[in-house]
Amino acid sequence: MSLINVNNLTFAYEGSFDNIFENVSFQIDTDWKLGFTGRNGRGKTTFLNLLLGKYEYSGKITAHVSFEYFPFQVENKENQTLDIIQDMVPDYQLWELMRELSLLQVSEDVLYRPFETLSNGEQTKVMLAALFLKENSFLLIDEPTNHLDMHARELVSDYLHSKSGYILVSHDRAFLDNCVDHILSINRTNIEVQKGNFSDWWENKQRQDNYELAENEKLKKDIKRLSDAAKRTSNWSDAVEKTKNGTLNSGLKVDKGYIGHKAAKMMQRSKSIEKRQQSAIDDKSKLLKNIENQDSLKIAQLAYHKNQMAELEKVSIHYGEKLVCSDINFTIEQGERIALAGKNGSGKSSILKLICGEDIDHTGTFRKGSQLKISYVSQDTSHLKGNLTDFARDSGIDESLFKSILRKLDFSRVQFEKDISAFSGGQKKKVLIAKSLCEKVHLHIWDEPLNFIDVISRMQIEELLLEHSPTILFVEHDREFCNNIATKIVEL
Structure with missing residues (x-):
């Protein structure tokens, strides 16, 4: 077991004014099975490439493991599959490879066929089997399910469930639930790590979102009430202050000191209300930053003249x-x-x-x-x-x-x-x-x-x-x- 530490990571593509990551810090354990989730375009693949050292960035990433990326880029697809595996893992043991392929229900004959003749599903399984043979490595598995049918997804999910030490990018909820024990999520304003599978993370997110929405409504009402109270108190203070230069009905002059003291107290109360109002506004500004846009979609399908x-x-x-x-x-x-x-x-x-x-x-x-x-x-x-x-x-x-x-x-x-x-x-x-x-x-x-x-x-x-x-x-x-x-x- 060792840790991968990310400290104050900031990155933007060359020529872009928008940072994809800004002062991001977290740590993950190399024994974890991490599901990596976040909306499209948030930077999941970019982050994997940063771990692989493909781009320059500010901040620090430290790890005592080597990172391996799936899908592996195969140069000569016309070569035999066994030769491709040799390129990927030069020091592999054949019996270990056969054990991995057996777990994925891949027949031995694929090893002696040109890699390009394998189906997408067979290529996925072979690459995963080979990469898991690498020692002291942490796998970065980027969307392995896109070319897998339902049966193959279940096989690969069960296979990953038996492994550890990887980050898995996938949007298939059932697939993630079966094979991860932590979730790494790219939110709108930060990156978080939580224990549990995808359903656990989603339940926690909904609970947090609902709490923040309720708190936001409560603070909105508080801010309006305090704003109205501050305005009323300020008006009273001004009205009292104006009476300082008046006279009483009896013809005697008013007590300016008393009235000034009374006006000052009202003004102080007004300032106190404004301070509470600002505090409520500050609290409100901390909310809703990671609420995702889930506006409902519409479809206007035409009615057909026959059933x-x-x-x-x-x-x-x-x-x-x-x-x-x-x-x-x-x-x-x-x-x-x-x-x-x-x-x-x-x-x-x-x-x-x-x-x-x-x-x-x-x-x-x-x-x-x-x-x-x-x-x-x-x-x-x-x-x-x-x-x-x-x-x-x-x-x-x-x-x-x-x-x-x-x-x-x-x-x-x-x-x-x-x-x-x-x-x-x-x-x-x-x-x-x-x-x-x-x-x-x-x-x-x-x-x-x-x-x-x-x-x-x-x-x-x-x-x-x-x-x-x-x-x-x-x-x-x-x-x-x-x-x-x-x-x-x-x-x-």
Whole structure:
């Protein structure tokens, strides 16, 4: 056991006026299993790169371990997997590697295949197995779930549960809950470390947020009451002071000393009230700094003229000689929220593209309602570039509504000036979802929409789908999201 100490860390990218981290200090134990959470664009990957020594910063980071980053950058993917592992861990023992692969249910034959022929899930498992063989190292695991189906996520989560000594960036709540014992959270104004899993952290955060909101309301009322009292007392003091130069009804002069003393006491009382008021204002300024924006989203889906929108009957999809999936049967009816489930490679994306109208080689019967309007969110964000204003115009959507949705999904106004290609993976996905929410359609089709998207935004999207009940067909490997949203699950 040793400690990683972060003291007064301050960092901004070159040419930027905004610090990503400012005087941040905390310490973590190298035996912990740390879940790393925070909204998109807050600097999670940046912090991992600072630990790796990739950028210059002010402050101090001290550690008696070496840091290893996942995903490992593989240079020659055409090489055999065994050679890739040799590059990653030159002094590994084969029996130890086989033990790790066995825990992840990876067959031995993958070692003797070119790395590029492995599926994304197999590549993830192989890299994790190899990195955990490194001695005296602390793993920085950056979003390993994005290419894993639900079954693989459970396997990898159980594997990480059996390990220690890592920081894990993931937005999958069930995945985090199973395999972490501490949470490192990047909040709006600070970084905190808490003991427990994600659900423990979220419960504590909600409790703290609710306390601060209640305290804020109480202080607002106190400040108004004290402000009114201070004004009244000050007015009384002025009124009394003005009588000093008057005369009594009997014609005798007033006692200026007595009146002056009385006015001074009232003024002192007024100052005391103002002091209490300032104290309440100071207390209020300490609140709500880490309350996250969770404004509700809206979707205006068009009503379709028929209840049934599409039907697949004994549909099979082929790519050349390869059969991707066979005998698929289901219907899409208005108001249904259908989750398309199955392992990677089982044909989920192909089914979505077929329904969207792409020319997919298939047999069986596929019927789609006439004049059915569909909004599609793809897995791929690599095509996104240019500014948001041009993107909204080219997409034929309302720019102000589009940007309003992005603001609710935690985009800062500074972000609106940047090129979309410079956005984080999660921010790019939010651009596609915001576009989809702006489109006036009958049916939404989303292919793994939550990849890279932060947990709080996932909850906002959940609330949107539950409140407005749009017709949606989606593929998503986040178990919590599927359990909360789907009215029907179609297993491939």
